[in-house]
Amino acid sequence: MGAHHNETVAVTGVTGALGSRIAAALAEREVPQLLVARNPAALPDLVGAQRRGPAEYADAAAMRQALDGASTLILISGHPTGRRLEEHATVVEAGLAVGVQRVLYVSLLGAGPVATYRNARDHWLTEQFIAGTRLRHTIFRAGFYGATPAALADENLVIRGPGGTGQAAFVTHGDIAAVVAAVAADSSTEHDGAILEITGPELLTLEQAVAKIAAATGRPYRYHAETLEEAFSSRWQQGISGNQIEAWISWYQAIARGDVSALTDVVESVTGNPATGIERSDWWPEPNTSY
Ligand SMILES: NC(=O)c1ccc[n+]([C@@H]2O[C@H](COP(=O)([O-])OP(=O)(O)OC[C@H]3O[C@@H](n4cnc5c(N)ncnc54)[C@H](OP(=O)(O)O)[C@@H]3O)[C@@H](O)[C@H]2O)c1
Secondary structure (H helix, E strand, O other): OOHHHHOOEEEOOOOOHHHHHHHHHHHHOOOOEEEEOOOHHHOOOOOOEEEEOOOOOOOHHHHHHHHOOOOEEEEEOOOOOOOHHHHHHHHHHHHHHOOOOEEEEEEEOOOOOOOOOHHHHHHHHHHHHHHOOOOEEEEEEEOOEOOHHHHHOOOOOEEEEOOOOOEEOOEOHHHHHHHHHHHHHOOOOOOOOOEEEEOOOOOEEHHHHHHHHHHHHOOOOEEEEOOHHHHHHHHHHOOOOHHHHHHHHHHHHHHHOOOOOOOOOHHHHHHOOOOOOHHHOOOOOOOOOOO
């Protein structure tokens, strides 16, 4: 096994917004990579990177093949499917089977067994699963994306929900990627076993965050605070499924209840650069693109 083999990092989710930025940051650091996707044709062409796949998280055999040769696995959480723990566990076990020694998992701020935000619960389960393996691991609990309100907007650029006056330190994809890439490129044991909460530089209400998005994009986004009753009935009338309603509303409620109100210096302490205000985000999703 050559010296470089020990340093090869496999990255999943590279066809997405976060994984693509992590892979680009690792390429800049000249870290050898395996870019893993269920649709490898959509993978970027990066120096020092091999394309692997097609490998869906739930496909153990394809994942073993895709991860073969990696020493570190960066696991980007998949879309909420109702079977996310099983999917993530399958990827980690595939890594274990082919000699991966370290897992870096991008979880979510506020992850917990009874987290208000529905989608934060299986992040917590995945964290527990990883901690129970013999692998070296670091958990990154990413704050709520600064880009998400733009994706939650309707066609009139209105973001409606029961977020109250709760606050969150919304974070950019770029900052999360920079932290994960820095830890991945550091082969020391400094961050082993750690849970790093990655947040933006300031706590904002949804109203304040949306005002910043409007100023940054020059588009008239605005926040309309709903009561819980209004939130349910407006979505129900649009024919949205109960599961989707629960996920969306619980996202706003997590903010309202202060579940994601942590403010940390992880971006600066790990990367050496201060956290980026959401108004300096490099990307805004189109309305109605949140799943
Ligand atoms: N912190 C937050 O506020 C926040 C907000 C939303 C989501 N998230 C979580 O963070 C993750 C990354 O965020 P993002 O913005 O990069 O999302 P994204 O742009 O939708 O990218 C998700 C990536 O994961 C891949 N993926 C999803 N399910 C998979 C599966 N079952 N098997 C293989 N690959 C799979 C996707 O592949 P394809 O291109 O093939 O679909 C894509 O590459 C999301 O998937 C979600 O779990 C966090």
